[in-house]
Amino acid sequence: MAEDGARDGAGLPLVEAIREAIIRGDFVPNQRLVEADLSTQFAASRASVRSALLELTNEGLVERIQHRGARVRAVSLAEAIEISEVRMVLEGLCAAKAAECVTGEEVLEFQSLGASMRKAVADGDLLGYSSLNQQLHRRVREIGGQQTASRVLERLRGQNVRHQFRLAMQPGRPSVSLPEHLAIIDGICAHDPEAAERAARAHLRSVIVALQEVDRTGPPPRGA
Amino acid sequence: MAEDGARDGAGLPLVEAIREAIIRGDFVPNQRLVEADLSTQFAASRASVRSALLELTNEGLVERIQHRGARVRAVSLAEAIEISEVRMVLEGLCAAKAAECVTGEEVLEFQSLGASMRKAVADGDLLGYSSLNQQLHRRVREIGGQQTASRVLERLRGQNVRHQFRLAMQPGRPSVSLPEHLAIIDGICAHDPEAAERAARAHLRSVIVALQEVDRTGPPPRGA
DNA sequence: CACACCGATATTGTCAACAATATTGTGCAG
DNA sequence: CTGCACAATATTGTTGACAATATCGGTGTG
Known part of the structure; x- marks a missing residue:
């Protein structure tokens, strides 16, 4: 938390920003990724965050459960x-x-x-x-x-x-x-x-x- | 065209409906997939269609270009x-x-x-x-x-x-x-x-x- | 004291309207 | 007749608000 997501601005397309954050370890495995929080942290609309999470889900980096939100996927x-x-x-x-x-x-x-x-x-x-x-x-x-x-x-x-x-x-x-x-x-x-x-x-x-x-x-x- | 998308109703989660339609050949390669059209054909909101197209893009079934829409991907x-x-x-x-x-x-x-x-x-x-x-x-x-x-x-x-x-x-x-x-x-x-x-x-x-x-x-x- | 029920809260899923952008057709000049 | 500027159209991308759903805490009862 407490990250104000300064780095993205309008440079990288959000999905890469979140991806890098996960890979870098800013978001640890099993950490919840609440859409509203991310939209404020990265200064993006919730829809954008949503679509980014969709993409990252298909990349296997995050895990989503119906109505229960997204978390960073922990690979065993x-x-x-x-x-x-x-x-x-x-x-x-x-x-x-x-x-x-x-x-x-x-x-x-x-x-x-x-x-x-x-x-x-x-x-x-x-x-x-x-x-x-x-x-x-x-x-x-x-x-x-x-x-x-x-x-x-x-x-x-x-x-x-x-x-x-x-x-x-x-x-x-x-x-x-x-x-x-x-x-x-x-x-x-x-x-x-x-x-x-x-x-x-x-x-x-x-x-x-x-x-x-x-x-x-x-x-x-x-x-x- | 002219398909009223009768089969989905509320049964399968839309993304599967579109996927099956593509695989079955209802949508031929390179055919444009306009969000508004799909939302009427499948009786779903445009947002749902949008997220479905996102998913199918990541599966490699459809191709999207910025501001230019989605088409069925033609695999050479x-x-x-x-x-x-x-x-x-x-x-x-x-x-x-x-x-x-x-x-x-x-x-x-x-x-x-x-x-x-x-x-x-x-x-x-x-x-x-x-x-x-x-x-x-x-x-x-x-x-x-x-x-x-x-x-x-x-x-x-x-x-x-x-x-x-x-x-x-x-x-x-x-x-x-x-x-x-x-x-x-x-x-x-x-x-x-x-x-x-x-x-x-x-x-x-x-x-x-x-x-x-x-x-x-x-x-x-x-x-x- | 354990357990089931129930309301409050948080979060996601959905919807309709608005803004931004690319494409297309038209008119005009050369 | 051809090429270019420009407006009209079609379509996507975004925003904000609303509805649906799951989780969490409290309360009453066996």
């Missing part, structure tokens, strides 16, 4: 694993397609990206590595050219960004994921769709295992 | 192929998971379903086969228990139901798809996730080839 560990399984096969698909149609220039770009990731891990730059990580996944999607898969992946990303964040902060995690990422890059640069898909799937499988691990060690940062 | 062949590629990996995932956790009772159900499909093809019952087809895919999703994948698949289904329909009506198509379906069933019943996934992917790959074929022979039934 089981759901996070499901999402990662879907990501596994979809990113595998994108990696395979990227390996097929990658250009020479893009190969160089990927290799440079790989080098940067290596360096970030060596330097212990967690934040930089996380950013490069996202960049890699995004580029694979873009180059794969599978817009349908990209849209789905983009939506899923928002849903377990919280779990993803916990993973990235896990000590020792980068040294595990780095070789997996490099394998994806290698497969794509070698124009080997099957290798790229295998590598992408292996990476996500590893993410799933890590999710289960991190849950066993330290339960949720903020209990529901 | 390229998009249909993309969708089928996504289906390929997701149904592969579901089939694999189904193979892992299928019960003895469900094995019998699948085998019975396979027998029915065989019979329908032998009898030349296109409609019955199409129905069994959908039932098979649905059961695989349900038993796989991957709700995230299921939701995505369900949404994608609505988008290329038109292309799917054209395929089903293609002469000779059932004899091609039947063994593919049976292979999926066999893989699941054998509790062999890899075989089930391979079979599911092979099936969808065949669907993609068939989509390209049917486009080459007979372009769209109703040009955009």
Whole structure:
């Protein structure tokens, strides 16, 4: 509460403002999202808020029950694993397609990206590595050219960004994921769709295992 | 036009009514969906129509442009192929998971379903086969228990139901798809996730080839 | 003391009217 | 005859108020 929603003004289209607020963590899971409150906080009409909540519901970020309002959806560990399984096969698909149609220039770009990731891990730059990580996944999607898969992946990303964040902060995690990422890059640069898909799937499988691990060690940062 | 939208009354929640109308083909691709018209046709307020269109937009069934209204989204062949590629990996995932956790009772159900499909093809019952087809895919999703994948698949289904329909009506198509379906069933019943996934992917790959074929022979039934 | 009933409150869902915007048709100049 | 400015129209986007519904607190009774 107490946020006066200064940042939106008329710049971003409200739905993005709320989405960012949820992803950033301004709204915690299970927090109620009352239409009237949001309309004042974001200086928008209730109808706009309503339509934004509709959109975010379909994106899986908020949950609505008839006559009972909207709340920030709390994705359980089981759901996070499901999402990662879907990501596994979809990113595998994108990696395979990227390996097929990658250009020479893009190969160089990927290799440079790989080098940067290596360096970030060596330097212990967690934040930089996380950013490069996202960049890699995004580029694979873009180059794969599978817009349908990209849209789905983009939506899923928002849903377990919280779990993803916990993973990235896990000590020792980068040294595990780095070789997996490099394998994806290698497969794509070698124009080997099957290798790229295998590598992408292996990476996500590893993410799933890590999710289960991190849950066993330290339960949720903020209990529901 | 000229439909007075008799069927909805107060039974189904409007959004489903419009969705069914689009899927059924009452509204053809690229047809404009004017809010005022729909509100009279379906005897609902414009606000309700508006929110329904919002929802359907997020489902990918309609397309909206700022201040220019909504139209039924026409999915191109390229998009249909993309969708089928996504289906390929997701149904592969579901089939694999189904193979892992299928019960003895469900094995019998699948085998019975396979027998029915065989019979329908032998009898030349296109409609019955199409129905069994959908039932098979649905059961695989349900038993796989991957709700995230299921939701995505369900949404994608609505988008290329038109292309799917054209395929089903293609002469000779059932004899091609039947063994593919049976292979999926066999893989699941054998509790062999890899075989089930391979079979599911092979099936969808065949669907993609068939989509390209049917486009080459007979372009769209109703040009955009 | 526990439990069902009932009214008060908060919140969503719906509606009708108004403003903003894009499209279309018309008239005029070149 | 063609191209452009401009008004008329059609349609969406927004606002505010109203009705429907669920939740919460109190009250009475077994």
